[in-house]
Amino acid sequence: GQQLNQSPQSMFIQEGEDVSMNCTSSSIFNTWLWYKQDPGEGPVLLIALYKAGELTSNGRLTAQFGITRKDSFLNISASIPSDVGIYFCAGQLKGAQKLVFGQGTRLTINP
Amino acid sequence: DTGVSQDPRHKITKRGQNVTFRCDPISEHNRLYWYRQTLGQGPEFLTYFQNEAQLEKSRLLSDRFSAERPKGSFSTLEIQRTEQGDSAMYLCASRTSGDHSPLHFGNGTRLTVT
Numbered sequence: 468g469q470q471l472n473q474s475p476q477s478m479f480i481q482e483g484e485d486v487s488m489n490c491t492s493s494s495i496f497n498t499w500l501w502y503k504q505d506p507g508e509g510p511v512l513l514i515a516l517y518k519a520g521e522l523t524s525n526g527r528l529t530a531q532f533g534i535t536r537k538d539s540f541l542n543i544s545a546s547i548p549s550d551v552g553i554y555f556c557a558g559q560l561k562g563a564q565k566l567v568f569g570q571g572t573r574l575t576i577n578p
Numbered sequence: 579d580t581g582v583s584q585d586p587r588h589k590i591t592k593r594g595q596n597v598t599f600r601c602d603p604i605s606e607h608n609r610l611y612w613y614r615q616t617l618g619q620g621p622e623f624l625t626y627f628q629n630e631a632q633l634e635k636s637r638l639l640s641d642r643f644s645a646e647r648p649k650g651s652f653s654t655l656e657i658q659r660t661e662q663g664d665s666a667m668y669l670c671a672s673r674t675s676g677d678h679s680p681l682h683f684g685n686g687t688r689l690t691v692t
Contacts, residue, residue, distance in 0.1 A: 471620075500680055509582070509669050509683035510621065517678050555620050557681075564634055565611070566681060568620030 473556050473569030480546060481577050488572040489540040490556035498559040499532050499539040500566065505552045513554075514541070543574075551576050580604060582684035584670050590690045591660055598656045599687045603672030610653050611681065612645055613669040614638065621669055621683075627653060628675070660691045 473490045480486060490499070498517055502510035514525050516532035516539060523530055529542045539558075543550055553573050557566040583602040591597050603610045608629050613621035624643070626634045629650040639645075642660075647653040657664055667686040673679045 473620075502683075507685075507688070509584075509671075509685045512680050512682060515678070515680040557620070564609070564626045565623035565636075566621075568622070571618075571620055 471556055471558055471567055471569040473572055475572060476570065477573040477575070479575045479577065482546060482548060484546055486543040486546055486550070486574060487540060488554060488556075489538060490558070490569045491538040492558060492567075493537065494558075494560060495536040496558035497536075497561040499530070500557040500559070501528075501530050501539070501541045502555045502557060503552050504555060504571075510555055546574075546576055548576055548578060550574060582670055582672050582682055584668075584684040584687050586687055587685065588688050588690075590692065593662060593691055594659055596656065596658045597660060597689065598654055599668055599670075599689075601653045601655070601670030601684060602651070603653070603670070604682060607672035607674050607682075608650065609673050609675060610647055611671045611673075612653070612655050613671065613683075615667040615669055615686070616665075624655075624668075657689075660689075662691045665689055665691045 471490050501513045504510045514530040519536050520534045521532040527544045553571045555571050556569040585600045610627045612624040615621040625645050627647040642658045645655045667688050669686045671681045671683040673681045
């Protein structure tokens with residue numbers, strides 16, 4: 468089945484640093500989504516991307532839909548303590564209903 | 579709050595018992611999804627409803643699992659004869675039918691089978 472390879476699996480950074488994570492796949496996706504999940508909570512949507520090459524920002528977050536449609540990245544600028552959590556990418560194939568999720572990137576911030 | 583609501587938040591049950599979870603989607607969302615998430619993994623798709631019709635089921639959904647959405651609003655997920663391997667977070671999500679309508683998740687029901 469389709470798989471998303473998300474990297475890195477974990478990141479330990481200092482407050483104020485920029486963060487970059489990405490997802491790649493062997494399949495072509497029509498939609499890429501980025502979610503953040505805090506412990507004991509459900510995933511919260513951060514950014515949705517619907518067009519190859521699309522670059523979208525949400526505050527300090529920026530995500531891009533790769534032009535090959537097989538990858539996406541998420542950047543976080545000037546990290547703050549509340550950015551701590553697990554970030555998931557998710558892709559949707561054309562005509563499919565389900566989302567395929569990556570394994571997540573756990574972000575830890577040292578104050 | 580008009581987000582996706584799930585009940586209960588936590589459920590501890592003994593192996594072999596039946597459990598049922600409820601999901602109330604965002605009110606104008608006609609599509610409802612169930613996902614399962616185990617520790618350290620991303621959510622995995624279980625099943626999907628459009629209105630009251632269950633249109634897709636994953637191979638993960640064994641015959642001990644059944645989901646319903648009788649009136650096209652709330653949904654229930656039942657697990658019969660629970661096994662320890664069923665321990666996971668069960669997430670419900672909803673969206674509208676629009677092409678650019680993203681999926682919104684509830685806070686899940688964490689099931690522990692002892």
